[in-house]
Amino acid sequence: MNAADTAWMLASTALVLLMTPALGFFYGGLVRAKNSLNTIMMSVAALGFVGVAWALIGYSFAFAPGSRFLGAPSFAFLRGVGLEAQGTIPHLLFMCYQATFAIITAALISGAIVERMRFGPYLAFITLWSLIVYAPVAHWVWGGGWLAKLGALDFAGGTVVHINAGAAALVAAMVLGPRKDYGRQAILPHSVPFTVLGASLLWFGWFGFNAGSALGARPSAALAFTNTLFAPAATLVVWTLMDLLRTGKVTAVGGATAIVVGLVAVTPAAGFVGPLGGLALGALAAFPSYYALLFRARTRLDDSLDVVAAHGVGGTVGALLTGVLAQKVWNGATDGALFGNPKQLGIQAVAVLATIAYSATLTWGLLKVIAAVAALRAAVPDEGLGLDVSQHGEEAYASGEGAILILDEPDPPAPAVAPVLRAEGGRS
Amino acid sequence: MKLVVAIIRPDMLTSVLESLFHAEVRGLTISRVQGHGGEMERVETYRGMTVKMDLSEKVRLEIGVSDHFVAPTVDAILSSAHTGSVGDGKVFVLPVEKVYRIRTGEVDQDAVTPMEAAATA
Numbered sequence: 216m217n218a219a220d221t222a223w224m225l226a227s228t229a230l231v232l233l234m235t236p237a238l239g240f241f242y243g244g245l246v247r248a249k250n251s252l253n254t255i256m257m258s259v260a261a262l263g264f265v266g267v268a269w270a271l272i273g274y275s276f277a278f279a280p281g282s283r284f285l286g287a288p289s290f291a292f293l294r295g296v297g298l299e300a301q302g303t304i305p306h307l308l309f310m311c312y313q314a315t316f317a318i319i320t321a322a323l324i325s326g327a328i329v330e331r332m333r334f335g336p337y338l339a340f341i342t343l344w345s346l347i348v349y350a351p352v353a354h355w356v357w358g359g360g361w362l363a364k365l366g367a368l369d370f371a372g373g374t375v376v377h378i379n380a381g382a383a384a385l386v387a388a389m390v391l392g393p394r395k396d397y398g399r400q401a402i403l404p405h406s407v408p409f410t411v412l413g414a415s416l417l418w419f420g421w422f423g424f425n426a427g428s429a430l431g432a433r434p435s436a437a438l439a440f441t442n443t444l445f446a447p448a449a450t451l452v453v454w455t456l457m458d459l460l461r462t463g464k465v466t467a468v469g470g471a472t473a474i475v476v477g478l479v480a481v482t483p484a485a486g487f488v489g490p491l492g493g494l495a496l497g498a499l500a501a502f503p504s505y506y507a508l509l510f511r512a513r514t515r516l517d518d519s520l521d522v523v524a525a526h527g528v529g530g531t532v533g534a535l536l537t538g539v540l541a542q543k544v545w546n547g548a549t550d551g552a553l554f555g556n557p558k559q560l561g562i563q564a565v566a567v568l569a570t571i572a573y574s575a576t577l578t579w580g581l582l583k584v585i586a587a588v589a590a591l592r593a594a595v596p597d598e599g600l601g602l603d604v605s606q607h608g609e610e611a612y613a614s615g616e617g618a619i620l621i622l623d624e625p626d627p628p629a630p631a632v633a634p635v636l637r638a639e640g641g642r643s
Numbered sequence: 644m645k646l647v648v649a650i651i652r653p654d655m656l657t658s659v660l661e662s663l664f665h666a667e668v669r670g671l672t673i674s675r676v677q678g679h680g681g682e683m684e685r686v687e688t689y690r691g692m693t694v695k696m697d698l699s700e701k702v703r704l705e706i707g708v709s710d711h712f713v714a715p716t717v718d719a720i721l722s723s724a725h726t727g728s729v730g731d732g733k734v735f736v737l738p739v740e741k742v743y744r745i746r747t748g749e750v751d752q753d754a755v756t757p758m759e760a761a762a763t764a
Contacts, residue, residue: 400657596728599654608687617677617698621686 217303220431224304224312230423231315235262235322237420241413241471242326245520248405249601250330251611257325257337264338265321265345269314276350278313283361286354303431312427313353320376321345326520327384328391330402331598334606336589340581344383348577352379352570367566368541368549368559370439371428373483373534374570381527382574384518390582391591393517395598402519407467414471418447421478425485438545439485443478446497450477453501476504476525480533484540487549492540500532531567538563644739644755645713649704650678650732651724656702662723663706666715669757671706682730701732707742707755 239258246254265273272291281287290296293310301309321341328337355362356369369375396402404410425443429436454473458465480500481493488496507524518524538560541551550556585591592598597605604610651659656673663671677698685696708716713736720734744754 396654396657596726599652599726604685604687608685609689610687613687613689614677617679617696618687618694619697621693621695 216300216305217431220303220433221305221308223432223436224308224427224430227423227427228308228312228315230420231312231319231427232262232420234417234420234424235259235315235319237413237416238319238322239413240409241417241475242329242520244406244409244411244413245404245468246329247402247601248612249603249610251405251409251603252609253334253602253606254325254329256334256607257329258322260334260338261318261322261325261341264342265318266314268342268345269317270310273317273346273350274310274313276346277317277353278310278358280359281354283364284355285351285360286358309430312430313357316372316376316424317345317349317353320349320372320380323376323380323522323526324383324387326522327388327518329519330602331394331592332391333590333593334602336585336591339585339589340387343581343585344578347581348383348574349375349379352573355569356566362566362569365562365565366549366559367562368487368537369483369534369566370486370537371425371482373479373530373537374566377479377482377526377530378534378567378570379574381523381525381530382571383578384522385516385527386575386578387582388516388518388523390579390586391517393515394519395595397517397519398515404468407471411467411471414474418443418474418478421482425482429486435486435546438490441490442481442485442488442493442496445490446481446484446493446500447474447477449494449497450474450480450501453498454505457501457505472504472508472521472525473501476500476529479526479529480536482530483534484537487537487541487546488551489540489542489545492542492545496533496536496540499536500529503532504529527571534563534567535560644707644709644742644751646737646739647704647706647708647713647716647720648735648737649706649720649724650676650701650734651704651720652726652730652732653700653702655724655726655731659704659720659723662719663716666719668706668708668712668716668719670755671704673705674703676701676703680730680732699730707739709752709755 235258239255242258243251243255270293274296275288275290276286279286279288279290296306296310298305298307300306321344324341324344325337353375354360356367356375357363394402422440422443426436426440429439451470451473454469455465458469477497477500480496484493484496504524507528508521511518511521511524537551539552541549541559542554543550549559552560582591593602593605678701679697679699682699687694687696706716717734717736725731742751742754
């Protein structure tokens with residue numbers, strides 16, 4: 216057990232936890248005002264539901280010693296998870312750190328189904344998804360499963376978190392179908408400052424996500440920290456120049472998106488590539504996601520907040536480039552294709568494809584099962600009214616005008632004018 | 644000349660504007676208003692406070708038209724703002740005493756006739 220490692224991991228865990236409400240603001244700013252609370256709550260609810268599911272069962276399926284494909288129930292209800300060392304930090308802290316990853320991965324999917332999914336089925340979906348999709352994939356890569364044995368490189372969760380969520384988002388957007396206004400009306404972000412604020416807080420939290428994945432206050436944490444700083448910076452520069460060349464204007468939503476794409480792409484590579492490799496990776500990652508965004512908007516696929524383009528495509532590019540740019544001189548373990556080990560690129564591709572196949576299939580099945588029990592989509596008038604009022608009974612920007620306080624009086628007197636108004640309409 | 648005033652659902656605005664555009668109605672003003680019709684009130688809760696929202700968000704359109712344009716304008720609104728449930732709104736047609744176009748000083752009929760329509764006529 217190491218005090219410095221424990222201190223850094225305590226801080227990292229709190230940093231990663233902040234990313235989920237930050238994601239809520241990033242997504243919340245991109246939707247219309249009438250759906251903004253619902254969108255933010257989709258992330259906030261994950262903190263509760265996925266967090267509890269993780270402590271009770273999820274952690275065990277991901278990290279208890281089991282088969283090559285799944286953990287075991289031996290850590291269920293946190294049995295045997297105490298203050299003993301797991302690596303150089305307390306086991307309980309390791310479990311908490313991993314919990315924050317499960318939470319944000321489930322919350323990421325919400326971007327594909329905002330403005331139309333009923334909240335109850337959504338809660339059931341993310342909770343079950345974290346158990347049957349996230350936990351096994353986390354086991355494959357980090358719990359000693361088959362991808363770890365194969366030698367796949369995923370420093371902080373490019374495949375486990377981003378490709379996994381991206382594939383699930385694609386399937387969820389297809390199963391739910393497009394919003395009723397999609398492709399018929401311009402659906403504009405209601406608060407771009409929220410989106411920029413969310414992206415900024417995501418970047419801040421991501422230092423815990425990537426540098427924390429060194430699982431200690433080690434030199435590799437400093438490398439991951441450096442890459443987390445400079446790769447998104449490179450993405451932001453390239454994205455800005457592309458915006459400038461294409462339209463002559465640099466957009467704020469584009470800037471916020473670029474930051475997230477750069478962070479996603481550097482996630483699997485953070486502790487494996489050198490700083491210049493990280494810069495190159497961030498710069499290259501801008502292109503596929505930029506064009507994926509433009510292409511998606513022309514299709515009938517209503518992946519509303521472009522989870523597939525940012526996380527699916529960005530994660531895939533990051534995972535593959537990790538297999539190209541990894542350098543033994545920096546990570547002490549493996550070289551990538553650029554440094555004489557082309558086999559690594561193949562291993563990365565296997566990890567990407569396996570994750571996409573597993574996540575897409577199980578997400579589809581899970582949504583179909585939930586749909587058999589309860590309607591996934593809000594009714595059309597509720598979608599028109601907005602999910603804040605129809606699902607939550609709240610408004611993000613309530614004026615307070617016309618709000619009448621309901622007191623617990625036995626029988627409030629009916630307004631005297633009501634019958635008069637009714638007779639005046641002419642139809643009754 | 645008439646002034647057509649329509650109160651509609653905010654989420655129907657785009658479809659109404661589209662419909663008016665196809666009916667070649669140009670020149671209108673919209674405002675966001677709150678009002679109360681026969682709609683069921685919504686109940687919202689903020690912490691322990693439960694409130695009944697008696698006023699619903701609506702959009703008001705004001706369109707000044709010449710007499711022969713009244714029917715197409717009203718038809719366009721009626722067909723595009725309709726959902727069938729309570730709260731779809733109302734259309735009022737009001738007489739107008741006088742209209743001036745500020746830029747040219749034109750009055751009445753000329754003032755509510757769009758430039759391109761006047762040019763082709």
